[in-house]
Amino acid sequence: MGAPSLLDSIKARDPAARSLWEIALLYPGVRALFFHRIAHAFWRTGLTFLGRLVSELGRWLSGIEIHPGATIGKRLFIDHGTGVVIGETAIIGNDVTLYHGVTLGGVAVNAVTGRRHPIVEDNVIIGAGAQVLGAITVSRDARVGANAVVVKDVPPGVTVVGIPAQVALPRAKTQTFVPYGSPCDDLPDPTSRAICGLLNEVEALRRRVAQLEAERESAVPGWKQEEPRPAKLGS
Numbered sequence: 001m002g003a004p005s006l007l008d009s010i011k012a013r014d015p016a017a018r019s020l021w022e023i024a025l026l027y028p029g030v031r032a033l034f035f036h037r038i039a040h041a042f043w044r045t046g047l048t049f050l051g052r053l054v055s056e057l058g059r060w061l062s063g064i065e066i067h068p069g070a071t072i073g074k075r076l077f078i079d080h081g082t083g084v085v086i087g088e089t090a091i092i093g094n095d096v097t098l099y100h101g102v103t104l105g106g107v108a109v110n111a112v113t114g115r116r117h118p119i120v121e122d123n124v125i126i127g128a129g130a131q132v133l134g135a136i137t138v139s140r141d142a143r144v145g146a147n148a149v150v151v152k153d154v155p156p157g158v159t160v161v162g163i164p165a166q167v168a169l170p171r172a173k174t175q176t177f178v179p180y181g182s183p184c185d186d187l188p189d190p191t192s193r194a195i196c197g198l199l200n201e202v203e204a205l206r207r208r209v210a211q212l213e214a215e216r217e218s219a220v221p222g223w224k225q226e227e228p229r230p231a232k233l234g235s
Contacts, residue, residue: 029078039068110135
């Protein structure tokens with residue numbers, strides 16, 4: 001069996017979709033991709049003004065801004081779509097899902113690659129409002145949680161959340177599509193989880209110290225002397 005079409009892949013990822021006709025005619029992400037394919041073809045042949053003109057028309061009709069220079073693979077699903085911005089040197093792989101408010105933005109030009117926008121590899125999910133900035137790579141099968149700010153490379157198959165984004169947990173290989181780039185259960189903030197882990201270690205050390213003191217006291221009664229009190233001022 002061959003790869004699914006764009007419309008079939010969107011229907012598989014969106015439980016709200018009723019039919020392929022509905023997706024083709026009413027989904028803003030599909031309209032944005034249609035105009036981008038035309039704009040990108042103009043851009044690659046050097047007709048940059050026509051490319052920008054078609055791109056602006058697509059943005060007006062869809063609410064999604066895709067620079068005509070951006071490279072987009074197969075079966076990109078832009079769900080809802082309003083406020084999505086994809087920059088000029090961005091590269092998007094196959095079967096990627098973006099939600100509304102996502103920015104694939106540029107920072108400084110990378111001296112090696114000449115890019116200033118991200119690479120998003122295959123099967124990545126980027127949640128609503130996430131900002132992926134700079135010439136970084138979001139590796140395949142990764143997820144970016146809603147409203148995360150990603151400013152460094154994301155390893156394959158992990159979920160990142162927070163500002164700045166940090167790895168929260170690895171993604172199970174057998175896990176099915178997860179909307180908005182977030183697991184179905186409650187996802188702990190990685191900073192809070194780290195603090196909780198440190199507190200648990202401190203508590204374990206306290207119990208161990210208390211155990212050692214009790215053993216020493218039983219072996220050598222009276223070994224623990226009362227600590228001297230500091231002298232009062234003026235005495």
